[in-house]
Amino acid sequence: MKVTRSNVYSRGVILSVVVITLLMTVLPLWVSNNAIERLTVLFIYITLAAMWNTLAGFGGLISIGQQLFFGLGAYATIRLSDLGVTPFVALVLSALIVGLLSWPISRFMLRLRAGEFAIGMWVLASIGHLLVNLDPLIQGETGISLIALNQYPIETRRTLIYWSALIGMLGLLLGLFCLLRSRAGIAMQAIRDNEEAADSIGVDPEKVKRWFFLFAAFGTALAGALWLAQASTFQPKAYFSVQWTAYMIFMVLVGGIGRFEGAILGALLFFVVETWFAATGVWYLVGLGAVAMLCSLFLPKGLWGFIEQRLGIQLIPVGYQVTSPTSQIAKPSPKETLCRHSEKPSS
Amino acid sequence: ADEDTIRIGFISPRTGPLASFGKTDGFVLEQARKSLAKGLTIDGKHYQVEILDRDTQSDPARAAQLAKELINQDIDLMLAISTPEVINPVADASEAAGIPCLSTVMPWEAWYYGRGAKPGEPSPFNWTYHFGFGTNEFYQTYLSQWSLLDTNKKVGVMYPNDADGNAIRAVLAPRIAEAGYTVIDPGAYETGTSDFSSQIALFKAEGVDIINSFPIPPDFAAFWRQAAQQGLHRQIKIIQIAKTGLFPSDIEVLGSLGPKIASAAYWHKTFPYTSPLTGLNGEQLTDMWEAETGEQWTQQLGATLSLLDAGTEALKHSNNPKSHDAIRDAIASLNVTTIAGKVDFTSGPVPNVASGPIIGTQWIKGTGKHKLDYVVTENVTDPNVEVSHTLQPYNR
Amino acid sequence: MQKTPYSQLKATGIHKSFGHVQVLNGIDFTMDTSDAIGIVGPNGAGKSTLLSVLSGAQPPSKGRIHLNDQDITQLPARHRAKQGLVRTHQIPKPFSGISVFENVFVAAIHSATPNRSEAYDIALESLELCGMMHIANREADSIGLLDRKRLELARALATQPNLLFLDEIGGGLTDGEALQLVDTILTLRARGIGIVWIEHIVHILLRVAKTLICMDNGRILAQGLPSHVMANEEVMRAYMGGSQHA
């Protein structure tokens, strides 16, 4: 009778992750500029998706206001580099600052429940937006550009941003992985499912939730800063737009919410769709919407959820499996665990 | 081979909230492509010209992505048009990649200062250039427009907290005041505001004769309808708006409140110029458009064409269109006449900018096949444009 | 995690009301933390509420609760859990999104021991005790009602409590199952774990409880040796009715 946390696949995965990482790092030597720039975008998307999944998927904290941190991350970068901090330092610093800022925010927002929290965050985001608009440096919606970056010749600049996006993504994913496998990780899922019960067995919901909130805020802010670095134009409207959260929702739910691989898969999908079809204008958007709808209707557990239940594999194990030599344990055929017990707790 | 094709990137918002800026582009590009079909001959050498047009879907993030994508398809010249949401990201991307970029239509201050240039300091931009009106033109135009009627010289201003609004507030308002007008400024408002009663109350209390505003269409509709409900419109002689009122539909939606609203145009079909690229003049261009689509002409027709004019002229003047530096230098020293008039980078207000006209106009009840007509009432910023109508007071 | 050893839980003058509804009015009760106490009483008497108050899920509107001589009236449930006071819920509240094992494991790692492998053993053991091994990997959402009740117990056990509050975990068990349950409880007793057990199936209760409390209308109607309490005709009237099935 023993408990395992990894499986044949996952060992394979660890290996391939390492390989891919190395590949990615040296990639700029070979591939085209366009590929580099697109990949940078992809990394940012993955980061965003993973961060939203952290909150909603594992924490049950559905926020429609993550653009707050995205925007603030970018804004802080502008501010810092205006003070003469070198851009790439500013990226990290600003993410840290926003991460800190999200602490007092969490103290209030985490008291809100479901719908209220979701909308509350949205409102908070647009407050953030309006306040940033008041900054004379930003000149209202006019915004300003990160011209400090122009000091780098385009090739270096492109590669540096690529690397920082890559490092940022890997770092955050690793962080998330550890967080999920930690005591806090399983506790957070317990809280998601029933806060009172969690409290009654010694879990401190306040604290755990706050950690997740901070982590997501930090990651999202970093993504915002990176996005600014590669687009270099800062217009508040563009960064504090709810569309960013909409994309996160899209990527996570399509990929498979509450599944580590899901967010990544969703981001990939979104990225591919964008790369191939964006040029078709209106129809691209219609398509995007349609995909979102169809997925939510026919793959309620997202693409990865679907794969998982078909093949019963889990590449990146964050859960626990009880295994026994005399396997008298009902190995959950994925299907079975899937079909929900229609019985709701009656209060 | 690639050596003798020139590739021009053209980025504009064809769909999304800004679509009314981009809706004529397809047509204009078609004309341009027709005339470029034979290609260009630049000092002796013959080139094919290819225009790669992209739609930002009114999304700044996407604008930046498109710009990079085009740059990586190694274009030789980038053209961007319409509002800051489109132009600034594209310009920044071009600046970063060292691709010459030419743009027009938005006020140049928002383009120049909005991208990190500081007043008094040397221009931080080596690759990006913009032509078109700025606050100075607005200043001249408004003074001459408002002097057409006798008023108590009290101007109520409604400037939003956005690119244009801020540029205007900073520069225009003080100068109007110097010129002897009393400026009543309730302060910047955020776009999306839906109740203006405090501003309206103020204007009524101050008994302003003139109102000047730079709102987006929905805001203006809300503001002006509420103003009418408060009876403000009865006291207003001139309601002078920019940004809203560029396109007929903005005014049509105001119903009976629409006619006699004063506006200002960066292009009008009566501009007495012909396009060096297509050889069309304003009347011809707009007639073709109306014939082809059945829709009323908009000033964006001329603006887009003028951008293509200027772009192609720059290519011609650079004796080597495959060299970015050559093109850049050509633009920097460009001094040509497009369908929208002079584009002269040698005498701009700041480096990288050539100023263009903005003509006093007014929307009046349509006499022809359209609900409304757009008529010229004033021409200080370009005397070649002929004044066809006298400005009518709004409240009579 | 080292649990402070203690011997006495004391509640004085406990009142609880929700808006206008007076649910508990003036409960005084003291117990040795190694005792086995059974609580019976008509529906709506306030038993579960009393449990909530004792376990810290809800603060009393009035009154004090002492553990030894430490006042824990305001101490939130999670801290009490860490001190060994844990309750199960009458209407099971499983963590439906995670597996049965994980349900139990959370409890173990947060209240019993921060050490992973120890926590594993504790979790597995309490699953074993409650006979849930065979569904250890099932998503908690997919198990039937009684399994949910068992899960409640297993989860509570995994915190390695000194004093267990059980709320109708025996309801709906067949006699056989009920007897198994009693055995489980008795093993816990053997380890010196105290029990406060609400149950309507009195004959099960009596196999464990050394003291019986009968509540009605938020008051303690009778308290003492089971035989006496059950004999008390007030109890008869309020609770047993004419029923012979005890």
Next chain:
Amino acid sequence: MINSLIQAILLGGYYALVACGLAFMFQVMRIINLAHGSLAILSAYIVWEITDLLGLSPFISVLMVLPIMAIIGLILQRIILERAAKGGELLPVLTTFGLAIVIDNLLFQQFGANTRSLSPYLGDLSWESYEIMGLWIGKLPIIVLLTAVVVIGGLDLVLRFTPLGRQIRATAFDPDTAGLVGIDARKVAGISAAIAMMTVAISGTALGLRGTFDAYAGGPQLLFAFEATIIGGASSLWGVFIGGIILAMAQSLGALIHPQGFLLGGHFVFLVFLFARIYLGNHALLFKHWLSKCFAKGGVL
């Protein structure tokens, strides 16, 4: 001052009307409907089409649009919401988000970039107003306010006191069990969707009458609507009415303090409200309880 107060109330009525469709879905059907704005715009366009074709007054064409939207609602319920709602509270967010994008862009495809408004079809009514002792009160805003009262009041009555209302709430809470007590869950869900869409139609018309709209005008409306809904709380639909007015007042107050304060004011008050409810909520209860106890004591003495 008084004037801006009145203006605020009128604006509030408008918000309430725009929000009530959303509130209905949020409170009763438990769906966070991100497509609310887009659906409103859709109906605005339909109203516009009819008005323009038949040269009717918008007020008439609304009546014609109601059944259309009702049917749309039914269809939505059958092919989209029904499935989405099964997947928990989150899934509908994605579904309706997708729906919103689809609607917006199809509308754009169909109607192009031009901004439109229904007000021209009202002639001068769109800006006429009553002048009462120096105060100007627009006729249109009054109409909107009254409509809000009627619609919300009506819905509220239905939900509270009619069997249908009960069934709607029950079905939304737990369709399976609803079936077990003999409610035809699908039918009822369909009906409530239809009702929701009819209110949305009214919202859309109000929107088109008061201001301008284009294919993408749906989004911006959403946040205000949500704010009004949430301030209003989940207890009753009247909440959204109060919510709308509170929001509007906060905004005008903000605007009085500083013109840029319009939106900020609204947002701040929104948050303040949420937290007030959290922190004072139980205290309020205590207070009541304390009162009742004094009362009891009084009785004893």
Next chain:
Amino acid sequence: MLNISDLDVRYGQFRAVQGVSLSIIKGETVSLIGANGAGKSTFLRAIAGALPCHQGRITFKDENITLSSASHRVQRGLALVPEGRRLFSDMTVEENLLLGKTTNRDGEWTLERIFETFPNLVKRRTAKAGNLSGGEQQATAIGRALMSNPELLILDEVSLGLSPLVVDQVYDSIEKLRQTGTTIVLVEQDLARAIAFSNRAVCMLEGRIVLDKPCAETNRDEITQAYFGLDPSQTQEAI
């Protein structure tokens, strides 16, 4: 009255009920007995239409209802008191009860009758069902089912969480119900009571029926054996 022929109910590929056949005559009182996890609830939920049948056939009053919706079955007079109550917890007790008569079939059950039967509900009339005590909730659930004046009442774990006093009350009222000719199927874990009350005992084990006898002819031990599967001889003697 109710005819079930080899019914199969599955969760995923897990067969919770395996080829069960059973037929119930009008006016009978059948108690369904079985260990935890035997498949009783699943079986009953399938009868009531809350779960789809994987295969098999259900006829009620000579009408094939295998595929018809739960609400239709209630309409026809088949009501289930689900395990775990399943109240509409944010509606008041009264509203919950009123919902019971959605199908308004005529019969003598009215709000007042319910409150007479469960006096402990009277003072909670306007309380939210979610805030009720366990027992109060159980009572409300039963009341809700009664409000539809069923001809066949199915009670899953009736006495679960009810105090003996209330249990007696409940059984008294079911008794009354029975006299009015209502057919009753109930899951009762208190064997003695089950045998005493019903006139037929059906015993399930791992999704199958392993014993089906008139109570008169059977006894405690036989049944206990049956549901621990001690005696394989008498598997599946469907009628």
